[in-house]
Amino acid sequence: MKARAFAYARPQTLAEAHAAFAEADGDASYISGGQSLVPALAMRLQAPRQIIDLAGIAQMRGIGVEDGVLRLGALTRHVDALRHPLIATHAPLLAQAAPFVAHPAxxxxxxxxxxxxxxxxxxxxxxxxxxxxxxxxxSSPEGLRLVPADDYFQDLYQTALEPGDILVALHIPCAQPGHRCAFDELARRRGDYAMVGAGIMALMDGDMVADMRIACFSVAATPVRARNAEGALIGQRLEAESIAAAQRALDEDLDPPDDAQISPSMRRHLARVLLGRLLQRLEATP
Ligand SMILES: Cc1cc2nc3c(=O)[nH]c(=O)nc-3n(C[C@H](O)[C@H](O)[C@H](O)COP(=O)(O)OP(=O)(O)OC[C@H]3O[C@@H](n4cnc5c(N)ncnc54)[C@H](O)[C@@H]3O)c2cc1C
Known part of the structure; x- marks a missing residue:
């Protein structure tokens, strides 16, 4: 199939992009890399009459550090997460995850x-x-706002973005010397979407866990914070006993849906295995 005919706009500012969206009465889609939108247009899963290309908006570009925060313009490409030295230094978890996303093209x-x-x-x-x-x-026509990730993901493909809103940049607290991180996923083939995946940011005080954030994906309609597993580890040493306790606690965090490919119990099992591997990896990190 081919996409339905559409009008194309390439604004140079956020204000122009919002104006283009309003002019189309909301029957518009923004496009960035097009790697998800273009297939959706080609299959006519989406058929907006206006495409608004965000690539010309300078405010959405750039990678920089200010006041302990790494700001990644929304137009930063996946490949930059793999290669950019500022991302490797200040957001190493993102760099670890990048090779697992799709394929080089x-x-x-x-x-x-x-x-x-x-x-x-x-x-x-x-x-x-x-x-x-x-x-x-x-960005909305009213101005800019910052939304923490804990409030951003709301339901299946639903985020804090309202119709017409534009994601301008990602603000990531820079990793500190006491931080350790680990990422992995279980997929049928390299490059496929994961059956289960997880990433961990741990702040260590010597060999004790001072703070930890664990996020799992492919386990629910949104990414999920494993708060019970985090609670089982904070204030503990990373060792066999605390890791086993975190794996047990993870069951309280996850309520995976049933789908044609993987049963909820299998997904829970895979998540426990993955968490154990990641924590062992963190334990072994000097
Ligand atoms: C074969 C294949 C395999 C893939 N495998 C993976 C994978 O393993 N893991 C993975 O995570 N992804 C995977 N992807 C998806 C890929 O990473 C997409 O590129 C990505 O999810 C969307 O980024 P994009 O820049 O291409 O967005 P686009 O396709 O341009 O846009 C995606 C959606 O977001 C909206 N949008 C885009 N930018 C903005 C913005 N700044 N503000 C507001 N709305 C915006 C668009 O309107 C559209 O609805 C795969 C894609 C393909 C085709």
């Missing part, structure tokens, strides 16, 4: 903002925003 075009806007529950980057405690910089 898609990573060369796909943007972090597109991925976090779409908020596919099986996607790596949205869940890592939750694990890193990031905030989303969102």
């Amino acid at each position: 898609i990573r060369n075009r796909g943007t972090l903002g597109g991925s976090v806007s779409l908020a596919d529950p099986a996607s790596e980057f949205p869940a890592m925003m939750l694990a890193m405690g990031a905030s989303m910089e969102i």
Whole structure:
């Protein structure tokens, strides 16, 4: 199939983009890397009369650090998460997750903002925003606002983005010397969406866990914080006993849906196995 005919606009500012959206009476889609939108247009799952290309908006570009926060313009591409030195230094969890996202051709075009806007529950980057405690910089005609990841993901493909809102940038607290992180996922084939995945940011005080955020994906309609598992580890050493307690506590965090491919009990089992591996990896990290 081919996409329905549409009008195309390439605004240079956020204000122009909002005006274009309003002029189309909301019958419009923003496009960033196009790696999810273009297939959806081609299959006519979406058929807006106006496409608004965000690529010309300078405010949505750039990677920089200010006051202990890494700001990634929403147009930052997946491949930058793999290669950019500031991301490797200040958001190493994102760098660890990047090779698991799709394939090189898609990573060369796909943007972090597109991925976090779409908020596919099986996607790596949205869940890592939750694990890193990031905030989303969102533009509406009324101005800019910052929404913490804990409030951003609301339901299946539903986020704090209202119709016409634009995700402008991701604000990630810079990793500190005491931070350790780990990412992994279980997928049938490399590059496939995961059956279960997770990322962890742990703040260590010597060999004790001072703070920890665990985010799981492909386990529910949104990425999920494993707060019970976190609670089982904070104030503890990473060792066999506390890891086993966290794996048990994870059951309280997850209520996976039944689907044609994986039963809820299998998904819970895979999540426990994955969490155990990640925590052992953290334990072994100097
Ligand atoms: C074969 C294949 C395999 C893939 N595998 C994976 C995978 O393993 N893991 C994974 O996470 N992803 C995967 N993807 C998805 C890929 O990472 C997408 O590129 C990404 O999810 C969307 O980014 P994009 O920049 O291409 O967004 P687009 O396709 O341009 O847009 C996606 C959606 O977000 C909206 N949007 C885009 N940018 C903004 C913005 N700044 N503000 C508001 N709304 C916006 C668009 O209107 C659209 O609805 C795969 C895609 C393909 C085709």
